[in-house]
Amino acid sequence: MVDADQTFVIVGGGLAGARAAETLRAEGFSGRVILIGDERDHPYERPPLSKGYLTGKAERESVFVHEPAWYARSDIELHLGQPVTAVDRSRKTVTLGDGTTIQYDKLLLATGAEPRRLEIPGTELAGVHHLRRLAHADRLQGVLAALGRDNGHLVIAGAGWIGLEVAAAARGYGAEVTVVEPAPTPLHQVVGPELGQVFTDLHARHGVRFHFGARLTGITGQDGMVLAARTDDGEEHPAHAVLAAVGAAPRTALAESAGLALVDREHGGGIAVDASLRTSDPDVYAAGDVAAALHPLFRTRLRVEHWANALNGGPAAARAMLGREVSYDRVPYFFSDQYDLGLEYSGWAPPGSYDQVVLRGDVARREFIAFWLKDRRVLAGMNANVWDVTDTVQALIRSGEPVDPEALADPGTPLDTVLPRA
Structure with a gap:
């Protein structure tokens, strides 16, 4: 029987939110746990979206954190396909898109990040894609397969992790791939020039063409379909599809409207939290991609957009919500698979x-x-x-x-x- 004396609300139906809910129950919390996600799918993990699931090597069901029946068995109340439109910290309520108001004792914001957009002409065309959500991967998987069958061209804006993993997946389907990147090497901000050439050589060996030192300035099309992508140095690349892989921005609008402390974009952005993942409001916490935490080991504020941070940050926030002593000092970690x-x-x-x-x-x-x-x-x-x-x-x-x-x-x-x- 669920004890309704306390209600913990989790906003965000991704890995961090699901793992936080799981931890609350595993650590003995008997109050109400309400998990709210703006996607209709049950909480899922994101790495397969650009790896196993996108390549067709993993089934769709494998991406989910728990089987759907787990939530009912664990007395987790799910509100899927429902955005949270407001947080009232004085009344300690969240308001859903349908007008429903839910009271909370503790609140966890695990709202994640969203792909940055290409602010250039042509992005409204049907062949322009992003990859962040499961629905994006569902669509892109079919696009890559069709490009491979028809000897089609994919232009990718950005040679970061997502751009390179999708390039590898696209070549696996047989699509032609051109990657446009303003830096002189792939992953320049992560591995530096010392290791960037490793990734250039790897992808070039598999037939990927790179166009370094350039940015997309426009996408041309006809009848709603993509035909080519132009760069700021005057080049035009044939394209039947374009992927924007130019980074992600933390989803902080809800926190900002609630008056919580944020971090400036030039310092990584996100919701400012301490080492226990508590925000400027002692009853509100943040975890996952959206949280910019004071890191005890590196002695600076870090916002980490990777799977392991959601996997471990959600449970850490849950323990802090339960009043446990928490110092979230995990070494940032991520993995990648390319060919x-x-x-x-x-x-x-x-x-x-x-x-x-x-x-x-x-x-x-x-x-x-x-x-x-x-x-x-x-x-x-x-x-x-x-x-x-x-x-x-x-x-x-x-x-x-x-x-x-x-x-x-x-x-x-x-x-x-x-x-x-x-």
Whole structure:
């Protein structure tokens, strides 16, 4: 029997929200748990949308966090396909799109992020796509398959993780692919120029064409369909479809209208939360892509748009809502699959933060680990087709101690022996 004395409301039907609801029940909370999502689908995980599900290697049902019946069994009240239009912090209520008002004792905002738009002529054409939601992936999967059958062309704006993963998926279907990227290499803001060439070579070997140092300025079409994409250097690329993969923006409108503290866009944006994921209102929390948390390890505010942050941040916020002591200090982590390359990245090393990149292994064969160092301290590590090293890489990052770069680079030196000894 559900104890209705307390009501915890979760706004956001993604992984962070679903895992928070799961944790509340697992940790013994017996009050009402209400999970509200503006999509009609049950909560799902996003990585398959640009990986296994998009490529056709995974079934649609595999993306869901829980089977639909789990929510009723766990006494989780679901409101799907319902946007929250307002949060009244003085009355402690949320209002849904249909006018329903729900009272809360604690509120978790897990509203995620939304794809940034191309602000150029032609984006209204039917062949222009984004990839953020399951409905996007449903549609794009069919588009890629059709392009492959008809020798069609896909132009991708942006050589970030989504752009590269969709490029790999599209080539798997046989589509022609051109990637337009203003930076000189793919993933320039993540892996820097030192590793960007690895991804250029990988995709070029599979037939992807890159157009670096350029941006899309317009998309032309006829009868609502895409025909070509133009760039700011005067080039025109044939296209039957265009994917905008130019990043994502945190969905902060609800928090802003409620008067919660936010982070400026130039500092990453998002809802400002402390290490326990509490906002400027002690009864309101935020987790996942939308939360910009004070990170105890890196001693700065971070907003992380990756699966692991939703997976772990939702439960951390749930425990904090229950009054537990929480210090959310997870090392940022994500993974990517492109063709025969699988990789994992741990840490945080934005441009300008490091002074050395150390490589261990065979970069040419794409079997290596890269480390980003500052004053000989490991800030981040990326293992490419090298497995079962994530814990050690993260331990190196957590230690904060200087390491020997030569030992770090030497495959003959066991990685765990590079860790500083107490």
